[in-house]
Amino acid sequence: MKKEFKGRVICAGSCTAPALVSHGGFNTLASFQMAIMFGDKKVKCGDQNNPDLYKKPMIGTALCLPETIGSTTGGMILYTVCAAGKAPACMLFSKPIDSLAASGAILADVWTDSSMPVIDELGEDFIQYVQDGMTITVSEDGTVTVED
Amino acid sequence: MKLTKEQQAILDGSQGETMAKVLKTLIMYGECFGAERLVPITSEFGHTVISFGIGVMSPVYDLYDKILGDGFISKQKFTADPLPLDKNIPTNPLQDLVFKFMYKWQDRYEEQMKKLGITNDKAFTCTNYLPEVGNTPKKGDILSWAESSAVVFANSVLGARCNRNSGIIEMMGSIAGLVPEFGFLTDEGRKADYIVEIRTSEKPEAQLLGSAIGMHVLDKVPYVKGLDKWIGTELNDDAIGYLKDFGAATASNGSVGLYHIENLTPEAVELGESIIRKDAQVYVIDDAELQRVKDSYPVIWKDPNAKPKLCFMGCPHMTLKQLKDNTEKVSQALRKNGHSKVVIPTVWTASPDVIEEFKKTTDYWKMVNCGIILSYICPLMYMNNPLCKIQPVITSSNKLRTYTTARYYTEAEIIEKITGGEM
Numbered sequence: 001m002k003k004e005f006k007g008r009v010i011c012a013g014s015c016t017a018p019a020l021v022s023h024g025g026f027n028t029l030a031s032f033q034m035a036i037m038f039g040d041k042k043v044k045c046g047d048q049n050n051p052d053l054y055k056k057p058m059i060g061t062a063l064c065l066p067e068t069i070g071s072t073t074g075g076m077i078l079y080t081v082c083a084a085g086k087a088p089a090c091m092l093f094s095k096p097i098d099s100l101a102a103s104g105a106i107l108a109d110v111w112t113d114s115s116m117p118v119i120d121e122l123g124e125d126f127i128q129y130v131q132d133g134m135t136i137t138v139s140e141d142g143t144v145t146v147e148d
Numbered sequence: 149m150k151l152t153k154e155q156q157a158i159l160d161g162s163q164g165e166t167m168a169k170v171l172k173t174l175i176m177y178g179e180c181f182g183a184e185r186l187v188p189i190t191s192e193f194g195h196t197v198i199s200f201g202i203g204v205m206s207p208v209y210d211l212y213d214k215i216l217g218d219g220f221i222s223k224q225k226f227t228a229d230p231l232p233l234d235k236n237i238p239t240n241p242l243q244d245l246v247f248k249f250m251y252k253w254q255d256r257y258e259e260q261m262k263k264l265g266i267t268n269d270k271a272f273t274c275t276n277y278l279p280e281v282g283n284t285p286k287k288g289d290i291l292s293w294a295e296s297s298a299v300v301f302a303n304s305v306l307g308a309r310c311n312r313n314s315g316i317i318e319m320m321g322s323i324a325g326l327v328p329e330f331g332f333l334t335d336e337g338r339k340a341d342y343i344v345e346i347r348t349s350e351k352p353e354a355q356l357l358g359s360a361i362g363m364h365v366l367d368k369v370p371y372v373k374g375l376d377k378w379i380g381t382e383l384n385d386d387a388i389g390y391l392k393d394f395g396a397a398t399a400s401n402g403s404v405g406l407y408h409i410e411n412l413t414p415e416a417v418e419l420g421e422s423i424i425r426k427d428a429q430v431y432v433i434d435d436a437e438l439q440r441v442k443d444s445y446p447v448i449w450k451d452p453n454a455k456p457k458l459c460f461m462g463c464p465h466m467t468l469k470q471l472k473d474n475t476e477k478v479s480q481a482l483r484k485n486g487h488s489k490v491v492i493p494t495v496w497t498a499s500p501d502v503i504e505e506f507k508k509t510t511d512y513w514k515m516v517n518c519g520i521i522l523s524y525i526c527p528l529m530y531m532n533n534p535l536c537k538i539q540p541v542i543t544s545s546n547k548l549r550t551y552t553t554a555r556y557y558t559e560a561e562i563i564e565k566i567t568g569g570e571m
Contacts, residue, residue: 010180029551033532036204037250048448069403071551072197072296075314076208083207098367098403099331102180103314110173111211 001148005126009142010097011109013117017089019134019146020061022052023127025069028077028101031058036081043086062136063088066127068101078104082114090138093120094127119144149175149328150185166218170320177317178328186326187333190290191308193267193283194226194322195276197294198315200529201253208316209253212260215323222265223325227276227283229295230465230497232529236521238458238493243535250533264319272524273499275392275465277301280501287414290333292321296403297396297464297547303406305383305391307414309333312367312405332406338415340371340408340424347434351378353558354390355546357433358397360441364431367403371424376411383412385469393545396464400547448553454540459490459566460527460554462497463545471498471506471522474563475515481567482518489519491568492542500524528552 027047034046035058042057068074078101081087091105097120105118117138126144130136135147151159159175161168174186201209232251239247267283274295276283285291287307293299294313302308311331313321321327331337342365346352352375361370379387391409398404408416408423415423461474474496482488496515498506503522506512515522527545531537531552541554542562549556557565 034534037202071400072294072299072312073315076198076205076316079211079316080205080207083210084204097180099177099181099312100314102177103317106173106176106180107316110169110176112207 003129003146005122005144005146007092007119007122007142007144010102010118010120011105011116012140013090013115014138014140015062015089015117016135016137017060017062019130019132019136020053020056020058020063020088021127021130021132022050022063022065024050024052025067026050026063026065027070028068028074028104029071032077032081036084036086043081058088059086061088062090062092062138064092064127064130064136065094067093067095067098072100074100075103075107079107079111082108082116083112085114087114087116090117090119090136092122092126092136092138092144094122094124096121149179149183155186155326164218166215166220170220170324173317173320174324174326174328178330181328181330183328183330185329187290187329189224189292189321189325189327191285192224194222194224194291194318195283195293195295195298196226196228196315196318199229199272199526200232201251201255201257203250203252206253209257209260211316212264216260216263220323221263222319222322224322225265225267226322227267227271227273227281228261229272229274230524230526230529231272232526234523234525236523237495237525237530243533246533246535270500270504273465273501274298274526275467275499275502277306278467278499278502280468280505281499290327292318292327294318296399297392300395300399300405300407301392303332304395304408304413305388312403338406338423339369341365341368341428342370343424343428343430344370344372345430345432346372346374346378347432348438349435352433352438354393355397355544355556356438356442356558358394359401359546360433360438361407361431362398362400362402362404363441365402365404367405369406369408370404370431371408371410371416371421371428373410375409379412381411385467387412389467389470392464392467397546400550445549445556447555449540449555450538451540456492456542456565457539458541459492459494459562460497460541460543460545460548461494461562463527463543463548465502466496466498468502468505471496471502471515472509472511475511475518477563478518478520478567479514481563481569485568487568490566492566493521494519494566495521495523495527497523497525497527
């Protein structure tokens with residue numbers, strides 16, 4: 001079964017990847033810090049306060065989240081994981097993107113060879129519907145297809 | 149976004165590919181939030197949140213190498229967040245080894261900052277806006293700063309205009325001399341979404357009140373009524389210290405970038421309730437609500453009953469008045485509790501310039517005699533060391549509590565603990 005959602009394109013691109021879903025705010029610093037510090041190849045989430053993601057590998061996934069939270073270093077952390085080739089395949093926000101996540105995504109888009117599509121405003125239905133492991137396809141125009 | 153002819157030319161490469169990318173970054177950033185134009189930065193100085201040379205973040209320093217290599221620096225001098233290391237802070241050899249590994253690019257990055265345009269070698273503090281430091285913007289100034297506690301102070305207490313920028317983006321703005329106009333740079337973006345009514349029976353603890361408001365309003369703008377009863381209607385040294393701590397807690401426990409305090413902060417004084425949106429929600433804070441918030445903080449020590457091994461006060465960095473007042477409070481408490489020195493190793497943090505001023509006073513020696521260590525570091529960066537964060541550390545900072553394993557107590561509780569009073 002397929003379901004389509006349409007969002008706003010922050011960083012254009014296309015990809016297909018398995019969904020990894022955070023229902024709470026995604027703390028960028030807490031999630032990536034330990035993985036990048038200790039060279040974890042799977043980039044497992046280090047945020048103990050995020051029961052949806054804690055210890056789950058994030059690299060190459062379609063990271064579905066409502067929004068990001070946390071420190072103003074969040075943007076540079078996101079830029080770093082993209083530049084280091086350790087980023088999710090895409091980031092899909094149900095809410096409007098915040099200034100810190102937008103900074104990281106845009107810095108990566110402009111200054112690195114990383115191609116991580118970022119879509120926001122996908123809506124509450126999206127984050128309620130999508131589940132870990134579902135196949136996500138992102139199109140250049142911001143269409144997100146979720147497949148069971 | 150509408151660009152001027154000069155901006156369009158830069159975007160088209162008139163100053164080279166690197167400057168075109170700097171501008172493209174700012175344009176894309178602004179377009180996310182509906183900015184229609186780029187506007188000039190008008191503050192004398194910038195402020196960057198990046199003060200650390202963390203090994204794993206080499207892509208950031210590689211990017212700055214590229215910018216410097218292509219001949220670009222910040223158009224304005226800038227200050228930076230506190231340095232991560234100070235040999236006066238208690239550590240063991242293993243922790244030192246990890247610090248060396250963690251901050252392996254520290255020298256490299258400090259050299260980059262000199263080239264980019266840091267004001268001087270004492271410019272490292274999160275309280276850059278204090279008069280001793282001198283990076284104090286005027287009302288209405290447009291800034292390209294990052295550091296959530298400094299941004300919320302500049303917006304709210306000084307009436308300057310700055311968005312909650314991320315690290316790197318703030319430097320891009322300072323290099324271009326431009327920022328996208330959206331959010332807190334606009335009159336509309338500065339209107340209050342919430343009315344917060346303070347109905348407590350005593351002066352609310354700044355760090356606890358800020359936490360409660362931050363957790364409740366998240367990124368919205370609160371208009372706080374009833375606080376002037378406790379902190380007055382004048383922006384004096386006491387009020388500035390209070391609002392510094394209050395704001396840092398709103399920004400870290402939520403993501404507040406601007407607040408208005410009735411009869412006290414500049415826009416609330418000037419515009420009154422006309423800056424409150426018509427559909428503003430109301431949040432009432434009384435003693436029970438503050439207690440509820442305090443009780444909700446998780447204790448994430450391995451042994452919740454462990455004896456604290458270290459105490460941090462001064463996140464954000466203390467003001468000169470706070471250093472003097474706290475010295476007096478600790479001295480009195482030590483006398484009351486029958487001790488001559490603090491019974492828990494205690495570190496107070498302040499900016500290098502404030503420390504320099506404090507050292508000229510007799511209170512400084514009083515503090516030293518109490519056994520307190522005074523440092524310029526960022527306690528958060530100390531706590532990021534995996535071997536430091538497993539220690540039972542206590543703090544009066546709600547920001548430090550939020551981002552680390554440190555356990556929060558009110559200032560009065562902390563002073564009792566470090567002076568050997570009831571634990």
